[in-house]
Amino acid sequence: MxxxxxxxxxxxxxxxxxxxxxxxxxxxxxxxxxxxxxxxxxxxxxxxxxxxxxxxxxxxxxxxxxxxxxxxxxxxxxxxxxxxxxxxxxxxxxxxxxxxxxxxxxxxxxxxxxxxxxxxxxxxxxxxxxxxxxxxxxxxxxxxxTKNQVNIEISQLNVSFSLSVDISMTVHSLKNCVRKKQGIPIGRQELLFMEQALENNCRLLEYKVKNRSILHLMIQAHFDLLLKVDTFWGISYRFYVDPCSTGTDVVHNVLHKTFSPKGLKEYNSIHEFLIPLHTLMLSHRSGLVQWDHCLAGMGIKCGDTLLLTTVVQQNNRKFQNISITTESGENYEVKASRYDRWSVVAFLLHGLTHIPVDFIKLYKDNQSLDLLRPIGEVAKGNSIVMNIVMTHVDGDLMFGVPLRISLGNGIIENVKIAANKSVRSIKKRLEHLGVPNALQYQLLTDENKKLPNSSIIQNVVYDLKTPFSLKLEDFPVFVHTPDGVIYKTYTSMMQSIGHFKQKMQMKSGFNMDRCRLIIAGEELHEHDSAILYDAGVSLRTSIFVKLDSQxxxxxxxxxxxxxxxxxxxxxxxxxxxxxxxxxxxxxxxxxxxxxxxxxxxxxxxxxDKNKVSHRKQTKKRLPKAKGKLFPFTFTAGNLQDIYPNGAQTLSPIYFPDISSPKALPRVHHHIRSKKSPSFEPTQFLAAATAQGLQPSSSDPVALSWHHSQVVPFPDIHHLPNKPKATSIAWVQD
Known part of the structure; x- marks a missing residue:
């Protein structure tokens, strides 16, 4: 020794x-x-x-x-x-x-x-x-x-940034760094390098990640975050977003509801000029929502309320009352700061009249006002004239049938579609209003009858009082195979994992018994008899197939x-x-x-301490409305000052009676137009009285709906057992 x-x-x-x-x-x-x-x-x-x-x-x-x-x-x-x-x-x-x-x-x-x-x-x-x-x-x-610098590119958010990483760290640790920087949940991140998906429990050196390597991050979006947004013009909106959505996405969803469909097509980004992001503030509780940060990273959860207001109104800078007079003689009064733009007044008028912002034109002393210019000081007694520009009025607004679509949680979208259009156009309009992936859902009546996309509305719609509902049956997924081919395939809600593997084996030629399915860096461990949707696979999910190297x-x-x-x-x-x-x-x-x-x-x-459990989904993605989830209450003090009596709204619970198809086997709709269109809110909650609930005194919007007797446009008459009216031809766009 x-x-x-x-x-x-x-x-x-x-x-x-x-x-x-x-x-x-x-x-x-x-x-x-x-x-x-x-x-x-x-x-x-x-x-x-x-x-x-x-x-x-x-x-x-x-x-x-x-x-x-x-x-x-x-x-x-x-x-x-x-x-x-x-x-x-x-x-x-x-x-x-x-x-x-x-x-x-x-x-x-x-x-x-x-x-x-x-x-x-x-x-x-x-x-x-x-x-x-x-x-x-x-x-x-x-x-x-030294540590390596890797570049992360997120094309869905149009964001790229660099991170300092240790090559011996795991992919899960790198995703955690991305979560801290951008707020994207780890379970929604799919990291790609050299066209292959990185698994969470593998180290970066296993994929030969080097200094200045470019990694692409793909977000697995599910749109399961329900938000309520209170706006400075007095209207509250509720919609579904993905937790990876940013504050900018929320503002765009809200502003899209204030423009007409034709205005959105012609001026896709006009709202960014009328009311830029740097003049707005989106707050959550006591903090501000960052424009380029994911909502989940800021602690925003399902059911939370956000407040959208302007920087000037938030700071209470020199407010003044402005009198507005319409050409028809109606008078309104709004409260705005002299430092705001005239576009803020247009949005305030939209909150009072539900007229799309791109329809509103303001005049002062017979001179057209530029909505991009500051308001300045308006002398007392001077009245601003509001004119409605009809250049963007389309057939849906003039002659559309008022339809109510239930999105669950008491949310009902109110859309107007021309009766001679197809059911598919209803779903397109819902997507414009911010309903994600509406085209992939089935439109059902109260009797659970499916309305085909190619059907004409006037041939299949008989009851305008009962809301329609959306149901997901078949949805597309994207399967990435080892040979670099991406397959878009449709799967049903009740399809099992084993049946899905058999279908992909026939399409791709790969033996799925010797392959692994990877979603967001985690292997799909569920048994072949399990339901694919319950395992976390939903609309447009990307599934990566990897050869099983044992x-x-x-x-x-x-x-x-x-x-x-x-x-x-x-x-x-x-x-x-x-x-x-x-x-x-x-x-x-x-x-x-x-x-x-x-x-x-x-x-x-x-x-296996870094395992990310897949989201357990419920099959009723958009459940039927059972009551009010959120009351229409103003959470900000300045909103009460602007609208002391509550926002003026039209009644969502009045619809003309139409005979049922059982009494009249064949019903033809004849649409009779009026001289000018009327404007209604694009969204409201299920009526409290329909569920046996009385609106509270602290709910001004609900009270205005309950007591309003305004009849919405258009008038619809049933003409049984008669051919179509010849005037229906000019209803087409």
Missing amino acids: DQYKDSRPQIQNDSGVPIQIQPQELSGFTRDPEEEDNQSDFSSSSSSLSSDSSDNELIYPVLNSKGPKAQTIAVWCFLKPRSIVIFPPGESDLTSRIVKYSENYLGYERNQHKLKMLTPGQLSPLDIKSAHSVRPGSVVMIFPR YELFNVLGSSSASSISIPFKPTTSDIERNLKNNKNIPEGSYNCLLTFVYWFFVHRIV
Whole structure:
């Protein structure tokens, strides 16, 4: 033993200080002398992995080996992650051999790389400068001297940024950095590099991610976040968004409801000029919502209320009352700041009259007012004239049939569609109003009768009093196969995973029994009999098919031999020990250092502490309205000042009676137009009186609906058993 100690090798760290390899018993593990005599050369302790253990704890078993069998050390480099080099002790030139071999064959460069030491039982390698000796079974690891910069591009948000990452970190850790920066939930992130999806429990070095690499992030959107937005013009809106949506997306959804359909087509971004984002404030509770940050990252949850107002109104800067007179003699009074634009007055008038903003034209002293200019001081007694510009009036607004569509949670969208149009046009109009993926839903009557997309409204719609409902039956998903082909396929709500695999096997030719389905970096573990929708697959979900590589291969290079070891892709502790024990070709004495390396490489797959559970979906995506979910109450003090008597609205509960199809088998609608159209709110809640609820005195909008006797336009008359009126031809657009 003394002769062996005199010839023990030395390794120098970056400072040139020699590090000795000490052939002593492993620290941290003690055994009774009688027990050691009864143990074989490769006996292991019964420790198991724990996700709660810190990086400095011994969390997996380290073997005790007698004699020089466990005195070897291994060298590993990130440039060749599948190769492990074994260096036996007892050679005086070991230091120079390791450095020379690393430079010649592993790509080691002293100016760009640094050495780390992974000791047995540890999960995180330490800088070799902090090591005073090399324990038996340790691994010398070569890493970049500095962290790498990777670029993340999110085309859906039109955002790109760079992150400083360690290549040994897992994909899940990188997604967590993205979540902290952009607020995107980890379960909605799909990271792509070199056209392949990255799995959460794999390290970046496994995909050969280098400095300045570009990673593409795709958001798996589900649109399951229900928001209520109170606006400064006195109208509240409710709609579904995705948690990855930004504050800008919320504002655009709200402003789209204030323009006519034809105005949105001609002036797609006109609202950005009339009321730019830098003049608005979107607040949630006591904080502001960032324009380019995801809602989920700011703690916004389903059912929360946001407040949209202007910067000037939020600061109460010099308000003044402005009198508005219409050409028909109606008088209105709004409250606005002299620092606001005239476009703010137009939005305030929209809140009082429901006239689309692009229809409103303002005049002062017979001069047209530029809506982009500041209001300034308006003298008392001066009245502003409002004119309605009819250039954007279309057939739907003039002659449209008022239809009510229930979106669940008491939300009802009110749309006007010409009776000679198809059912598909209803769904298109709903998408313009902010209902996500409305074209993929089935439109049902109160009797659960489906209305085909190609059907004409006047031939299938007989009752205008009962709201229609939306139901999801078939929806598209995108399947990415290993050969780079993307398949768009439709699946039903009740389709099982096994049936889906069979269909994709027939389409792509890949044996799905030997493939894995990856969604948001996680493998789909559910049984083939499980329902695909319940497993988290919904509208437009991207599914990545990966060939099931059951084993990971590593090359082990010794002084006189070369061998390989195979480890299951997701191993257990017993799998690792059994595969190493049964491999007779590995170099003598390398078992302990190989065990140290393999546990470090696979620890995240063994522990599985980063698993992201898929969202459990409910089949009733848009449930039928059962009552009011949110009351129409003003949460901001300045809104009460602007509208002390509440917003003026039209009645959503009055609709002309139409005979049922049972009494009249054939009903033809004849639409009789009036001189000018009337304007109604695009959205309201289910009537409280219909559910046996009385509107409270603190709900001014509900009270105005309850007591209003305004009859909406148009008048619809039923003409049974008669041919279509000849005047229906000019209703077409």
